[in-house]
Amino acid sequence: xxxxxxxxxxxxxxxxxxxxxxxxxxxxxxxxxxxxxxxxxxxxxxxxxxxxxxxxxxxxxxxxxxxxxxxxxxxxxxxxxxxxxxxxxxxxxxxxxxxxxxxxxxxxxxxxxxxxxxxxxxxxxxxxxxxxxxxxxxxxxxxxxxxxxxxxxxxxxxxxxxxxxxxxxxxxxxxxxxxxxxxxxxxxxxxxxxxxxxxxxxxxxxxxxxxxxxxxxxxxxxxxxxxxxxxxxxxxxxxxxxxxxxxxxxxxx
Amino acid sequence: xxxxxxxxxxxxxxxxxxxxxxxxxxxxxxxxxxxxxxxxxxxxxxxxxxxxxxxxxxxxxxxxxxxxxxxxxxxxxxxxxxxxxxxxxxxxxxxxxxxxxxxxxxxxxxxxxxxxxxxxxxxxxxxxxxxxxxxxxxxxxxxxxxxxxxxxxxxxxxxxxxxxxxxxxxxxxxxxxxxxxxxxxxxxxxxxxxxxxxxxxxxxxxxxxxxxxxxxxxxxxxxxxxxxxxxxxxxxxxxxxxxxxxxxxxxxx
Numbered sequence: 001x002x003x004x005x006x007x008x009x010x011x012x013x014x015x016x017x018x019x020x021x022x023x024x025x026x027x028x029x030x031x032x033x034x035x036x037x038x039x040x041x042x043x044x045x046x047x048x049x050x051x052x053x054x055x056x057x058x059x060x061x062x063x064x065x066x067x068x069x070x071x072x073x074x075x076x077x078x079x080x081x082x083x084x085x086x087x088x089x090x091x092x093x094x095x096x097x098x099x100x101x102x103x104x105x106x107x108x109x110x111x112x113x114x115x116x117x118x119x120x121x122x123x124x125x126x127x128x129x130x131x132x133x134x135x136x137x138x139x140x141x142x143x144x145x146x147x148x149x150x151x152x153x154x155x156x157x158x159x160x161x162x163x164x165x166x167x168x169x170x171x172x173x174x175x176x177x178x179x180x181x182x183x184x185x186x187x188x189x190x191x192x193x194x195x196x197x198x199x200x201x202x203x204x205x206x207x208x209x210x211x212x213x214x215x216x217x218x219x220x221x222x223x224x225x226x227x228x229x230x231x232x233x234x235x236x237x238x239x240x241x242x243x244x245x246x247x248x249x250x251x252x253x
Numbered sequence: 254x255x256x257x258x259x260x261x262x263x264x265x266x267x268x269x270x271x272x273x274x275x276x277x278x279x280x281x282x283x284x285x286x287x288x289x290x291x292x293x294x295x296x297x298x299x300x301x302x303x304x305x306x307x308x309x310x311x312x313x314x315x316x317x318x319x320x321x322x323x324x325x326x327x328x329x330x331x332x333x334x335x336x337x338x339x340x341x342x343x344x345x346x347x348x349x350x351x352x353x354x355x356x357x358x359x360x361x362x363x364x365x366x367x368x369x370x371x372x373x374x375x376x377x378x379x380x381x382x383x384x385x386x387x388x389x390x391x392x393x394x395x396x397x398x399x400x401x402x403x404x405x406x407x408x409x410x411x412x413x414x415x416x417x418x419x420x421x422x423x424x425x426x427x428x429x430x431x432x433x434x435x436x437x438x439x440x441x442x443x444x445x446x447x448x449x450x451x452x453x454x455x456x457x458x459x460x461x462x463x464x465x466x467x468x469x470x471x472x473x474x475x476x477x478x479x480x481x482x483x484x485x486x487x488x489x490x491x492x493x494x495x496x497x498x499x500x501x502x503x504x505x506x
Contacts, residue, residue, distance in 0.1 A: 229500075231399045231408055237361070
């Protein structure tokens with residue numbers, strides 16, 4: 001279900017005039033015609049019914065109506081939505097791979113994406129990119145109708161990941177994936193998730209993987225190495241694979 | 254671990270001269286220099302050590318040596334590889350999304366990708382694309398070192414999917430994912446996979462999803478609707494989500 005994220009300063013007015021990227025999204029991406037309706041969501045998560053009343057060059061006007069029940073649209077919201085928070089710690093991959101990861105992780109309902117600097121990262125962490133990342137998140141939320149307010153945070157160093165997870169997300173269960181046995185007692189994801197509740201963290205390495213010291217450091221910080229029976233995955237595939245696996249299993253237990 | 258898939262007519266000769274796309278892969282994609290080694294795999298799955306001896310304009314020569322043990326390379330093959338066969342029935346999505354799905358599914362070790370025509374497909378099935386698809390599979394196998402000989406088959410109609418799965422892959426456990434409850438007894442993936450063995454089939458709908466009749470038809474053919482607690486996913490994300498979930502859980506049980 002596509003939704004439209006209302007501007008942060010929206011406070012229940014009956015008509016709304018949009019310009020810039022918001023107008024572009026309504027008119028050119030969704031290709032709504034005058035008279036058509038779309039569901040809006042405000043910053044508090046409340047749902048509104050929007051009717052496109054006028055398209056002008058560079059701007060458009062919507063009438064806004066409060067909805068008490070779920071609005072009728074072509075798609076429906078799923079009965080079942082993810083209930084466990086997942087934090088994705090993503091070591092910075094090369095080039096624009098991070099864009100793809102952000103879009104898909106948002107779509108899957110990841111709570112936060114934290115870019116991580118690690119030894120084998122070739123890409124530079126760049127604080128200025130956060131604005132661009134948040135625009136991608138917004139697009140993916142609007143497209144998927146996700147009810148999770150996904151955020152992309154400022155980059156952190158890998159040594160600070162366990163503490164960041166504890167302090168920012170009150171998290172205890174962190175994982176990283178490894179295809180060769182690191183410890184005698186290494187478990188698979190199903191075993192590791194039995195009897196746990198979220199939030200969960202998963203950290204995904206860069207193209208060159210983690211160094212031995214980084215694995216030690218993660219384990220010392222309470223991150224459990226999970227044995228994964230799959231092929232060697234590209235780092236962008238690995239991120240989505242990990243989130244999908246973590247979400248399906250944790251939501252099924 | 255990157256590997257090089259030896260030409261189908263390779264039969265153990267001591268030197269090998271490559272041209273065209275194979276030469277391009279070695280020289281321009283992998284950027285191997287003269288004297289460097291790479292692992293090759295022949296059509297039977299046997300491993301060979303290849304040394305790049307000469308680069309010429311448009312061709313290159315490799316010396317070939319039999320290896321009895323696992324060759325030393327920068328990466329190592331994972332101890333644990335997927336052991337359950339997964340067949341991905343993919344209703345044709347719009348545009349080039351199928352390319353992405355083929356590449357990633359191959360990377361994850363899916364046994365076969367079967368393009369499917371269904372009611373809400375906008376894209377046309379095109380038998381002529383099979384060659385292009387197989388080139389993508391080859392690239393993804395070489396990049397991931399996957400030991401699964403993934404294939405992309407000719408397109409089938411959705412009504413023929415259950416029979417295709419039974420006859421071609423001797424399969425019994427087929428699934429499709431649904432976010433709203435279709436039957437009273439609908440299970441999640443973990444419940445549905447308990448006590449089963451592969452091969453598994455999963456069918457992914459096109460952008461508009463399955464029609465009610467298609468759901469009926471799949472269920473009548475033994476495909477189980479699985480309740481998925483996630484957001485509404487784009488169809489290319491859904492394919493990878495489903496494969497990741499199916500593989501992790503089935504390999505963990």
